[in-house]
């Protein structure tokens with residue numbers, strides 16, 4: 001599902017060069033649940049952004065879900081993005097639209113036939129336990145619920161791969177556990193998951209394959 | 224999908240608020256100015272056609288030819304070229320016409336010892352000779368004929384009118400162009416502002432894999448809508464002004480220009496205006512710079 005070969009990423013900020021990733025190679029199979037761990041600033045977010053081509057690597061080759069991410073034409077990027085769902089630390093919901101419309105928005109911009117939209121949105125909201133809050137605005141629901149709405153938005157297009165960048169970062173422990181439970185649930189239904197977190201305890205608690213980044217280098221790759 | 228995109232465009236227009244309204248107003252203003260000059264020039268053009276049609280060169284004859292020679296004389300005159308039509312007016316006919324014209328004072332005419340009016344030929348120049356130079360040349364050729372005493376027919380005013388129409392068109396076009404440019408810029412500004420309000424939406428759209436076309440289409444659509452509404456308002460306003468001014472304008476027109484009535488745009492011309500307005504707005508919308516796709 002994911003292959004990186006000798007990937008480096010150097011950000012240039014004026015004259016200063018920041019090496020966010022250095023010679024990273026790894027492989028993640030279809031159907032895996034992998035944790036990407038490492039301290040703050042170790043390059044986790046950068047790695048995820050390379051995977052959905054929000055950034056291009058300075059060096060190396062990347063393949064994701066059958067796409068040659070590094071060599072692809074710009075016009076192909078939307079196709080890659082349709083195969084990859086992304087959630088962030090903040091839910092990034094559209095504040096003026098209710099939960100239902102935030103999720104339906106994705107299907108609308110992707111040109112899904114109208115009659116398919118409502119059943120698919122409701123089914124996805126049910127899967128994340130938000131059916132009852134479909135008509136609520138983002139400001140009217142808890143942060144945990146907002147994060148679940150963001151998950152629904154990432155999942156409604158049925159991506160093969162879900163990238164989660166600190167999805168529990170803003171949540172208290174109980175709500176974080178709910179999201180992690182939900183991720184396991186999504187994984188059980190066949191979605192490949194890559195979860196980035198700087199909390200070592202979380203990585204331990206999940207008991208999954210864990211990739212550890214430090215200073216842009218891949219330190220450990222353990223099951 | 225299209226309904227959704229139009230809905231998004233309308234949603235953005237509402238968010239654009241005052242700037243969107245001023246874009247619509249500017250497009251309206253530019254098209255009103257353009258349209259007003261167009262209507263004026265349209266009517267002037269009609270007057271010009273009519274006047275040209277009524278334009279005559281009058282050839283006064285030294286002597287009234289005997290009835291049997293009129294035909295031959297007319298053929299000779301027609302032989303100089305550049306003539307569309309001609310009509311012979313005998314001394315008697317000229318006197319009758321004069322009587323009709325002075326009406327009540329007909330007794331004055333009756334007291335004349337002899338008919339003082341010359342026989343003449345009214346010449347309508349051919350369309351291709353209807354230029355000021357063409358008419359001048361025709362008059363010269365006619366004057367050269369032995370039977371001809373004098374030729375009357377000025378061309379100065381035709382020339383003047385044609386120049387005036389050209390000037391009117393030039394003013395209308397340049398004013399319209401300047402205003403159109405301003406309208407495009409305002410539509411761009413309106414769309415750019417909307418773009419900022421829309422940043423979150425566009426970010427999400429790119430993130431989930433919407434095509435660039437789908438991302439940009441609402442911008443084009445809202446520009447088009449602004450232009451369309453502005454153009455409709457301009458045409459509506461012009462028509463209203465036209466109807467209001469008509470009662471005072473029409474007698475004036477018939478006296479000065481000899482036109483029976485004033486004309487408004489034909490449907491095709493309205494379509495051109497509305498289409499042009501939509502194009503202005505659409506251009507403005509397309510010019511708005513979004514964030515670069517990643």
Ligand SMILES: Nc1ncnc2c1ncn2[C@@H]1O[C@H](COP(=O)(O)OP(=O)(O)OP(=O)(O)O)[C@@H](O)[C@H]1O
Pocket residue numbers: 011012013018019020038039040041042043044045046047197198
């Ligand atoms: N757009 C950017 N421009 C310049 N430098 C950047 C940019 N993004 C990240 N960096 C730098 O690259 C390095 C890795 O950043 P990254 O965000 O990938 O770390 P991270 O592991 O996600 O950290 P955190 O756990 O705090 O989210 C950091 O030193 C960061 O300052």
Ligand SMILES: [Mg+2]
Pocket residue numbers: 044045046165
């Ligand atoms: Mg990060």
